[in-house]
Structures are given as structure tokens and as C-alpha cells.
Amino acid sequence: MITRKERQASPLLDDYPIIYETDVAWGEMDAFQHVNNVVYFRYFESARLKYFERTSMLQEMEETGVGPILHSIGCRFRFPLTYPDRIQVGVRVLTLGEDRLTLHHRVVSERHQRIAAEGEGIVVMYDYRNNRKARLSLTLRSAIAELEGW
């Protein structure tokens, strides 16, 4: 995991507090010789997990049983990634609700210095012990607000 302070992020990711970085794997390409659409959601997920880690969401989940569940997610593909390349995936929170948060993801190609894809998702807090929705805790709200610089 890297953050803007720790490493040189693409200027296209100035507004993103968390940046996940990875190489494109050859095996992520499909028969059209582009990175398969499914893989972008794995990139989003990996970036999201870094966000969750940084805000101690997963730690809170272990303690309280309340953790994130993905409600919905979408992706707009801008140009097809190919191997070899290296990507930076920025993630930031757009809004917080009583029981949910909206996240934005942006994938930037290092080779092309362009946005390859963008997408938004909604994560809902879920009480896995009692099988019902849960509130977003004050601790998490604070951690997110601080990370976002709100």
C-alpha cells in the first residue's frame, strides 16, 4: 500500500488519499488481448481493501462483527489495458450515510499516463453476527473524514 505522501502518485490521482499499485499480469488478458473486464473489479477490490485497512474497518469487524458488504458497483472502461503495464488505482470516499458509504475508484495506466477506467460502488455496513444492517460507527466516520481531509 502506498499513499501520496509515501510515493510518487500520478497527478491524475491528486484527489485520492489511497493508491493501490500493481503490475498488469499477462494472464489477466482475454482472447481479445486486453485485460478482461472482470479484472478491473478485482483491482477496485484490492484498492478498497487498502482503504478499509487504513481506516481500521477490518480491525473493527473482528472486534464487533460489523463489517462492510458490497451493495453495488460499476465500472466505465475508458481504454483497454494490456500487458505489460503497471497501474495505480486511486480510491476515495464520496459520501457517508447512516449505514453506507460511496466509493470512487480510478485506474491509471503508468505506460499511457491516462485513465483506463473509473467506477463507483456502495458499501453497506453489516452486522455479520446478527445478520442485519448496521450503522457506520463514529470511529470509522472520523477515520474516513481525516483520511479524506474533510
Add this chain to the structure above:
Amino acid sequence: MITRKERQASPLLDDYPIIYETDVAWGEMDAFQHVNNVVYFRYFESARLKYFERTSMLQEMEETGVGPILHSIGCRFRFPLTYPDRIQVGVRVLTLGEDRLTLHHRVVSERHQRIAAEGEGIVVMYDYRNNRKARLSLTLRSAIAELEGW
């Protein structure tokens, strides 16, 4: 590939001319012991490919170099699939534009007889030989309209 005429489809898929069916694989579950979100997009893709096959889109691509490229896609997760289960994935076209079509996907769990997920995507026709957008051919428009019963 099955169609409504060939096999018993879920009543939840009455409006879907193409239904792709598959078993949930154990290895598609993640550490939360649910089918991972990324996998739903693979289900969508497999269903979409069946639609393309049925309307000869891939055959046309081989002949003319004009084929589909995914512009954007989203998924709303309704309840988490788990192994073992078997799913039916319905796909239908909602709208046709000059160079694009909008598709709707619905995933139904056989075990729960409920909708597990739904999603929409936009596919744009692309001239792979000349690297530019292309029009949706009359042949494809007709094949889609016929399949949809418009």
C-alpha cells in the same frame, strides 16, 4: 446455452430470451464465504456471450472486423450466493442506439429461487481493423429484435 423454449427457466426470468446456466464453483467464494463480487461479472459475461452467439455477433465480427467492446457495466448484489448452488443468468437487450446496445442481466439462485444480482451494461460496436467506433448493423438489429420479440 439454453433458451426458454428448450428448458425450464425460472419464472423470475420470463422476460429474458437468453438464459445461461452454471453451477456455482466452490473456488468462487472468497474469505467471507460468499461468491466474490468479481465473479458476478464473469457470470454476466458468459451470458452476454451466449446472446452474442445467438445473434451471430461474433460471426459478423470475424467477417467484418466489427465487434462488441464493453463500455461500462454495473451490478447490484441482492443476496450473497454460496456453494453449492446452481444459477440461471438471464440477459436481454433494453435499448439499441446508433453504435451501441444496453443489456440487462439477472442472476437467479436455484436453491433460493430468488434474484441474487442484477446489472446493466453498455456494449459499443467497434471496428477492430480500423480502430474506431462502428454502427450496429441492420443484420444485428434484426436478429436482436427477433430474439426479443419486439
Add this chain to the structure above:
Amino acid sequence: MITRKERQASPLLDDYPIIYETDVAWGEMDAFQHVNNVVYFRYFESARLKYFERTSMLQEMEETGVGPILHSIGCRFRFPLTYPDRIQVGVRVLTLGEDRLTLHHRVVSERHQRIAAEGEGIVVMYDYRNNRKARLSLTLRSAIAELEGW
């Protein structure tokens, strides 16, 4: 899941008591336009899970905490699968040891009526509650011997 008695299996799978069947997904092909090597291990896994189900191994795991862990696995690729195709994956047990079993997997292409791949793996019984190897129970030995017709 199907067994030889329930459905017509390929004659190439006469010696396999459990046969897992699935369609090849378009998205399983890589940039060489063949099913990617990694995917065969997912096919093996899905077939293996069916074997485990049929012999109540996973049920025993829930009750006792003793379940299978993959020790090693290999695959010999005979010819490259492509979309569209449908495969049958046979799985059978070759040997039983004190704490382990050796499995053989065979993938047969419906379109080509040929063996696409074969592989062997070793599964070790593991006590997940006490974090150590465990013995293969008499119940499982009996279930396997019966299924194999030993």
C-alpha cells in the same frame, strides 16, 4: 454433479466414479486464445469438491474440524481447450495413506471427444482446530472404497 449412473459420461471416463461437468467460459481464454492453464486447476478443484461432497468429507469437517488441505497438484496439458466447448472432469482416488489420499483428474472435451488434460494431486487431512495433520477416518475410507468399487 453427475455420476456415471445418472448421465451419459464419456467412454474416456469409464474408471471415474465422479464426473463434474461445465461449459468452457469465453472469459477463461487468455491472449493466446486458449483456456488459460490456471483454469484447469479450477476445473480440478470443482471436480474434487464434488468427490468430497459425495463422500461426506466436508460434512465431517464441519463436525470434527478435520478436513482436506491440498498438498500438491500437477497438470499435463494434452491439447488446448477453446470456447465454445463443454467438458467433463472425472476424478477418482488412486491411493489412500494414513493421513492422505492421491486423486487423479481427467478433463475430456465434448466437442473433440478427446482428453484435454490430466493431473494428479495429493490431499492431506488436517485438523483445522488444533493445526496439525490428522488421520483419514474410517468413515471416509469406507465411503471412498465404496464409491471406487474397491
Add this chain to the structure above:
Amino acid sequence: MITRKERQASPLLDDYPIIYETDVAWGEMDAFQHVNNVVYFRYFESARLKYFERTSMLQEMEETGVGPILHSIGCRFRFPLTYPDRIQVGVRVLTLGEDRLTLHHRVVSERHQRIAAEGEGIVVMYDYRNNRKARLSLTLRSAIAELEGW
């Protein structure tokens, strides 16, 4: 891609001229909460591709139509990887034959400083234009021997 000269490799990878490095992704874990067995073969593949790149095998493939095809591969799992972790995957050539090479892969966990998995594979040279096996070129033999320090 990194090589021993460019970056600090694990001492467990002293004999490996090519080292591929990546983060373990959360979504690579399965319901047993370990990295799924299938994923190790993707790690192997990514490392192998780096080796191919470094020895210009893929470039030669574009020029001559002769490229690698995977004949067989195996993996011995030593301990289960979990998220979060970072791995180094070493790859080296063990033997060269008329039309083939044997590769060894080793996966080292950064968090545990231990070998997580090892595996060997055979790659055969294939003439994709004429659909038949091909010889390993002198150029490739030299590039491999030089890289291995033979």
C-alpha cells in the same frame, strides 16, 4: 520486473535470476481463508512471463511465430499464504532440451520469510503458424545460458 541486481531479493531466492514480486490480493483467498491453490499458478505464470521477456522469447515469437506452450506444471504447497502479504516468485531454468525447457518456480512470503510453494513446469516451443513443435533457437539458448550464469 526486478532482478537480483536491481533490488533486494530474499536469500531464499539466491539461485533465481528472475524474481517477480507482487502483493497478495484479498480476493485471492477462498472460503478456507487462504490464498486459493489456483492462484499460485497465476503467480508462476507471471514470473515465467518475466523470464520470457528478459530472454526475448515473446519478441522472437512475434517475428518467427515460434513461441512457448505449457506442456505441464505442478506445485507443492508448503504453507498457506494469507492477505496481507507480499511475495517474491523466483524462476529459473533447470534444463534445456531440443524443443523444450524445464522451469522451477519458488514463492517466498515476505511476511513469514519462508517458502510458501515450489513448482516445476515444462515449456515446449511451438510453431504457431504451422501448428507443430519447434526447436529451441540458438538465440534463446544463449540468452538463457547467459541469464542463468551457466
